Amino acid sequence: MNEQDFQAKLSDLMQQLDSLPSPAREQLRQIADDTRERHTRMKKTVTELQDSLDYLRLSIKYLVFDLEATRRENAYLRKLLDARNGTDHGEGPQHPDPGTDRA
Numbered sequence: 001m002n003e004q005d006f007q008a009k010l011s012d013l014m015q016q017l018d019s020l021p022s023p024a025r026e027q028l029r030q031i032a033d034d035t036r037e038r039h040t041r042m043k044k045t046v047t048e049l050q051d052s053l054d055y056l057r058l059s060i061k062y063l064v065f066d067l068e069a070t071r072r073e074n075a076y077l078r079k080l081l082d083a084r085n086g087t088d089h090g091e092g093p094q095h096p097d098p099g100t101d102r103a
Helices: 002-016 022-085
Strands: none
Touching: 002 022
16 A cells, blocks of 8 residues: 555545544544554655665675775785885785684
């Protein structure tokens, strides 16, 4: 159900409530008003959530870009250090990975 359909059905419901007896009409009108307010708050929350997700996606793209640039710079600087020390043995790291076991 889209927004227009929801608003149309809610307006139709409000008009139908006018034909009910007074005690029931007021109680149901309050329920319908509460429903309209909840719907408005929910729309606002969904919009804020979508904005937050968009910002998160953009932030992740910047972080990935920064990570890739850092890796390129790291590789370039390693080559410079290897060339300076005269230990240029081709591609790949010259030191063992600190995350591996050395048993």
